[in-house]
Amino acid sequence: MNQFWRSRRIPLAWLLLARQPMRLGVALAGIAFAGILMFMQLGFRDGLFEASVTVHKLFDADLVLMSPRTMSSIGMAGFPRRRLVQAMADPEVSGTTPVHWNLLLWRNPQTRNTRSILTLGFDPTDPLFTDPTLTEKAKALTQKGRVLFDDRSRPEFGPIAEWFKQGKVVETEVAGKRVRVAELVSLGPSFGADGNMLTSRETFLQLMPGTPPGSIELGLIRLKPGADPAQVAARLKTMLPSDVSIYTKKGFEEFEKNYWRSSTAIGFIFTLGAGMGFVVGCVIVYQILYSDVSDHLPEYATLMAMGYRLAGLLGVVAREALILAMLGYLPAYLAGQGLYALVRSGTRLPVEMDPQRALLVFGMILVMCMGSAAFAMRRLADADPAEIF
Amino acid sequence: MVAAVSSPSARASSATVAVEGLSHWYGHAAMRRQVLQGVDLTITPGEVVLLTGPSGCGKTTLLTLVGALRSVQQGSVRVFGQELHGAGRDVRQRLRRSIGMIFQGHNLLRCLTAEQNVQMGSDLLEGLSYRARRDQARQWLRAVGLGDELGKLPHDLSGGQKQRVAIARALAARPRLLLADEPTAALDSRTGREVVDLLQSLAREQGCGVLMVTHDPRILDVADRLVRMEDGRLMQDG
Numbered sequence: 001m002n003q004f005w006r007s008r009r010i011p012l013a014w015l016l017l018a019r020q021p022m023r024l025g026v027a028l029a030g031i032a033f034a035g036i037l038m039f040m041q042l043g044f045r046d047g048l049f050e051a052s053v054t055v056h057k058l059f060d061a062d063l064v065l066m067s068p069r070t071m072s073s074i075g076m077a078g079f080p081r082r083r084l085v086q087a088m089a090d091p092e093v094s095g096t097t098p099v100h101w102n103l104l105l106w107r108n109p110q111t112r113n114t115r116s117i118l119t120l121g122f123d124p125t126d127p128l129f130t131d132p133t134l135t136e137k138a139k140a141l142t143q144k145g146r147v148l149f150d151d152r153s154r155p156e157f158g159p160i161a162e163w164f165k166q167g168k169v170v171e172t173e174v175a176g177k178r179v180r181v182a183e184l185v186s187l188g189p190s191f192g193a194d195g196n197m198l199t200s201r202e203t204f205l206q207l208m209p210g211t212p213p214g215s216i217e218l219g220l221i222r223l224k225p226g227a228d229p230a231q232v233a234a235r236l237k238t239m240l241p242s243d244v245s246i247y248t249k250k251g252f253e254e255f256e257k258n259y260w261r262s263s264t265a266i267g268f269i270f271t272l273g274a275g276m277g278f279v280v281g282c283v284i285v286y287q288i289l290y291s292d293v294s295d296h297l298p299e300y301a302t303l304m305a306m307g308y309r310l311a312g313l314l315g316v317v318a319r320e321a322l323i324l325a326m327l328g329y330l331p332a333y334l335a336g337q338g339l340y341a342l343v344r345s346g347t348r349l350p351v352e353m354d355p356q357r358a359l360l361v362f363g364m365i366l367v368m369c370m371g372s373a374a375f376a377m378r379r380l381a382d383a384d385p386a387e388i389f
Numbered sequence: 390m391v392a393a394v395s396s397p398s399a400r401a402s403s404a405t406v407a408v409e410g411l412s413h414w415y416g417h418a419a420m421r422r423q424v425l426q427g428v429d430l431t432i433t434p435g436e437v438v439l440l441t442g443p444s445g446c447g448k449t450t451l452l453t454l455v456g457a458l459r460s461v462q463q464g465s466v467r468v469f470g471q472e473l474h475g476a477g478r479d480v481r482q483r484l485r486r487s488i489g490m491i492f493q494g495h496n497l498l499r500c501l502t503a504e505q506n507v508q509m510g511s512d513l514l515e516g517l518s519y520r521a522r523r524d525q526a527r528q529w530l531r532a533v534g535l536g537d538e539l540g541k542l543p544h545d546l547s548g549g550q551k552q553r554v555a556i557a558r559a560l561a562a563r564p565r566l567l568l569a570d571e572p573t574a575a576l577d578s579r580t581g582r583e584v585v586d587l588l589q590s591l592a593r594e595q596g597c598g599v600l601m602v603t604h605d606p607r608i609l610d611v612a613d614r615l616v617r618m619e620d621g622r623l624m625q626d627g
Contacts, residue, residue: 008519009512010505012498019500019542304498306562307486307513323426384487386458388492 013319016292027288028328031083031365034281035332036339037360038274039353043340045270047351052191052260054350058129061097062229064252066218068245072259073118074192076101078215087219087236090226101217102205102242105194108158115156118193119147119174121204128198128220140182141200147174149283151184151193152242152348160184171246175207188348191260219244274364281368283289285324289376293317305385314377317332321373325366332365333358403470405566406432406455411464412452412621417581424450425615427464433567437589439609440602442618448602449570455600456488456568457481457533469565486513489559489597490521491588497543497552497575502517503530503554510561529557532585549580556584560591566590569601578607585611 017024044354056073065084069077084096107113122128126140135138149170151161161184163170170181187196198232205211223232229248236246247255254385261267300313333353340351401408401570413425423550424447432438440448441477453459454466454473458481461474471484476538507526530539534551552572559567569588571583585608601612609615617624 006516006518010501010508012501014508015500015505186555296498296500298494298496299498302492303458303509304482305485305490306510306558307482307484307488309482385454388496 012015012187013316013332016296016316017323019289020292023288023292027285027324028265028331030284030288031281031324031328031369032331034277034284034368035329035361035365036335037280038364039275039332039336039357040362041277042338043336043343043351043353044349045267046354046357047272047343047349048191048266048270049257049260050350052187053256054190054225054306055120055193055196056253056256057253058131059185059220059221059249060127060130061249061252062223063221063233064247064249065221065244066247066252066255067217069245070217070245072263073101073190073256074103074143074194076217078212078217079219079244081088081214081216081219084216084219084221087198087241087244090239092225092232092304093221095127097122097220097222097361098129098201098216099128099220100208100211102204102208104175104207106157106195106197109157109160109163109170109172110158113156115194117153117157117174117197118190118206119207120149120196120198122198124200127222127274131342134198137170137183137185138198141198141203141314144200144203144206145179146182146199146203147179148183148185149181149189150187150189150194150196150198150199152186152188152333153197154189157195177207178227179203211377218294242268255315269332278364278368281365282372285321285369286372286375288324289317289321290379293319293379297379298388300380301385301388304383305388310380313380313383315387317373317377317380318370322366325362327386328369329362329365332361336361367376393445404431404467405434405469406430406600407465407467408451411451411454412455412464412569413447413459415450424621428618428621428623430623432566432600434598435593435596437592437599437601437611437613438616439518439612440594440600440613440618441604441614442610444604446473447621448618452568452570452587452600452602453534455566456490474581482487485561487565489549489562489564491552491559491565491567491572493571493574495543495548495575497554497558498541501534502540502542503535503546503550506543507557507561507592510558513562526557526561529561530554532553532560532591533557535562541606547580549577549584552576552584553587556588557590558564558596563595565595567597567601569599569603571603571605572601573603573605581605582607593597 068076081098084098088091088096102119103116106117107114124141128134137148147159160170160181164181164184168250171178178269189195223229223302233246233248303313337353340353343349343351408428408430411425411428414421414423416422439454442448454461455468457473466473468484504526507522507529511522511525527539530536533556535550535553538546538550573585576584589611
């Protein structure tokens with residue numbers, strides 16, 4: 001404590017900023033703008049990747065089996081259903097659900113246009129999603145030709161939910177066969193699929209008569225409470241032939257995200273956007289700090305003449321940058337929160353302020369300010385105390 | 390800082406400033422111009438020396454050399470016994486902490502209040518708490534008659550008041566040598582007189598030597614010694 005009072009000085013950096021409210025305001029607006037830009041771009045990027053696994057996240061599974069030939073949710077390959085039965089042999093596996101998965105053509109009953117819809121076929125008595133309301137709705141699927149339609153599907157599929165809620169019988173054509181909407185569910189569109197529908201295995205096979213017998217696209221495995229998914233996955237890997245791949249649920253989501261990450265320009269575009277924000281911020285902060293140092297050059301020179309060390313004065317500029325970073329980040333963070341909420345309600349994109357991104361953006365703002373300060377400091381070298389007399 | 394020199398006995402025996410055979414040039418090669426030619430000057434502790442002469446005769450150059458703001462090219466400059474010829478940047482920077490400087494323009498920090506400006510001076514003192522340094526700053530401001538203007542920014546002070554804040558700032562670092570370059574240039578005759586009287590009395594109290602450059606004939610009587618400079622040479626007539 002004593003040391004603190006001894007080393008305490010006039011808060012020169014703060015006063016330099018605070019006594020020029022206009023300049024401070026411009027600087028903070030610039031930094032906040034750059035921060036918001038970074039938040040938005042990175043948020044969109046992560047949100048879009050997150051959106052690719054909207055359906056994936058809903059499955060009631062600890063482990064997932066897929067064909068090794070499967071690259072993504074828009075191209076699911078089949079594997080023998082027997083592998084799921086074999087997996088049941090593991091003492092820690094408590095249950096399995098075989099799932100058919102394909103993109104089928106849905107005819108909009110209003111406009112008669114077709115559009116591909118993600119169709120999942122499962123046994124209505126098996127658990128599919130963690131959402132318990134589904135179990136009740138699934139009972140309606142025991143009748144052939146019935147489907148559950150995702151009311152959050154894009155409007156291009158027709159006013160299905162609207163008609164259904166009005167009590168109308170909603171019938172349309174999927175893959176050239178007649179189906180009737182038995183219930184509505186809420187899943188949400190993902191990257192690969194603009195809409196979703198669920199149906200029973202029988203109906204699915206009717207819609208897709210070419211499906212090889214005993215072949216499924218996805219196998220859900222549920223474990224007993226307390227079991228370690230990674231351990232069981234490792235055991236299953238040695239037990240099962242190599243015609244299936246085993247993923248934990250998280251790994252299953254990552255697999256899908258990775259596909260979009262590596263096979264599309266989304267990551268690049270939005271990272272570039274965030275980079276632009278960074279550069280804009282750098283230019284603004286540099287301009288502000290440079291003109292600040294230039295304006296106060298005689299004063300810095302005076303301090304040097306008084307016996308202050310150059311390093312101490314560089315520290316003043318660095319502290320100015322630090323203050324700017326912290327004050328500029330705050331509005332950027334708050335505005336980011338607000339804009340994320342706006343995006344969520346406007347586009348249904350799952351954009352959240354996750355702490356990692358919040359930290360990343362703060363780090364970038366910090367680098368932006370300190371880097372600019374380092375460049376602005378070069379101007380301080382021009383402060384020659386001999387010239388002020 | 391040279392500890393041995395600061396003890397009273399040592400200070401009495403050695404001069405505050407001892408300049409011998411000091412020459413200085415500006416520019417390079419063909420543009421090289423000599424501004425100081427073999428200058429000798431001694432200032433003892435507490436002595437007030439006034440330096441006059443036509444403009445461009447090298448007064449300010451001499452001041453910056455004694456103030457350790459420039460490196461010495463030829464000759465010897467000893468301040469508190471420390472030789473400045475060949476002294477590095479760090480040595481000069483540390484030495485400057487013991488030299489108070491008052492400029493033609495007041496050179497106050499615009500973003501600081503009068504009190505904070507003076508504290509920038511007392512902040513150079515080591516081993517004092519923040520409160521002690523602030524109290525000293527206030528005392529100095531009271532000593533220069535600005536006890537009621539502590540919280541004002543330089544912008545709101547008159548020319549004379551600003552110069553008095555500058556004096557308080559220079560003295561707050563407890564210098565043993567004060568260098569002043571035309572401190573009255575921007576002031577009317579009455580405030581100029583007041584400022585110089587103040588400077589002289591405070592310097593006397595502190596026992597610190599003063600080297601003041603001035604054109605102002607009305608303040609010459611505060612000097613213990615008058616030194617005239619012409620074309621880079623000193624003509625002592627005090």
